[in-house]
Amino acid sequence: MVRRLSYVYDPMCSWCWAFNAVWQEILDGLPADIEVRYLLGGLAPDSDQPMPAQMQQSIKAYWQQIQRQLPATEFNYAFWDECQPRRSTYPACRAVIAARQQDPQAEPAMLLAIQQAYYLQAKNPSDEAVLIECAADIGLNTSLFAVSLRQPQTQQQLLDELSLVRTLGVSSFPSLLLQQQTKTELLKYDYRDPEVLLSQL
Template sequence: MTAARLYYVHDPMCAWCWGYKPTLETLERLLPSHISLVYLLGGLAADSDIAMPEEMQAFIQHNWQKIASMLGTQFNFDFWQINQPRRSTYPANRAVLAAKQQGAEKAMIVAVQQAYYLEAKNPSNLSVLSGLAEDLDLDLEKFKADIGSAKLNADLLNEIQFARSMPIQGFPSLVLKKDGHYHSVALDYKNAQVSLEHIHQLLA
């Protein structure tokens, strides 16, 4: 079989990515061994210290309710009462890259999602991300140095640019690389078989 690469384009603070998580895990288990799955950060919202406008807060809360209703995903709405939200996901993206340097990419993605959606913590804050790194038993000094480094930020911007050059429809998206060409893969939030069948068709 020809080796192929499946890109999962996501953001750890994307609510639809959180909703898709169980189906993604199923897809990972079902993927043939000749297809490697690569997580690719898409960078939902750039760095910002500005408080999120109330209209945007209301829109995102409505989105959470929609996802919970559609997929049964859990959300802790206390987040909106006990935090001052900012439209800023790049810090969490950098945390994933910093954790990846220590072999904990997926562990950090899950930690950010659980902190944000279940524990009502704000992953836009470096203090929260450092706490997650500590919980994951990462080298905390290295993590802090990496997450604040110009090199890692440049790596993130390059990854975001690469992700946005692909045939994606927002986050999450699946893209199959075959023979140097990139193909958008059908994604169903409830059924991994939809993506799997499309991948087999693309590789046929």
């Protein structure tokens, strides 16, 4: 019987970026009967307002905290000087859905492209132009992608996914859940050691 491992994340979640390396190791070590599903958590709704200075300082502090705990995690702090930050992750979430619609296997690549644009290249994934550039980087049809990104159905799909995540009891990211038959279990994980999670499968 197939068991499902759900990875709940937000493309602009700093701790999800910090988890990325060990997540790849987990994927490489999964038992054959595990099916992986990605679910979007949606940290922040749409907004065209500049991020308040206090919030900018708080997020920069998260980045610094992550680097103290996990020195291999890279951040490009030029983002805060070169971009106009907005507290809005829903556009990046819709971009992942638009990528899925074009190619169901494209989600991990789109996630990584958004993360690299944000954390390494100091680009703002709250901006549509950056998301279209990410789609181009992973070989998607950018015309189709741009249409999907703006469709009401894509927004509704995101809202439905966020509702599912709430139903599963998830409130922080990343979260990993093992689902088998009618049972759903929230798994423990470590940012350095994939075996902490793999040993629970």
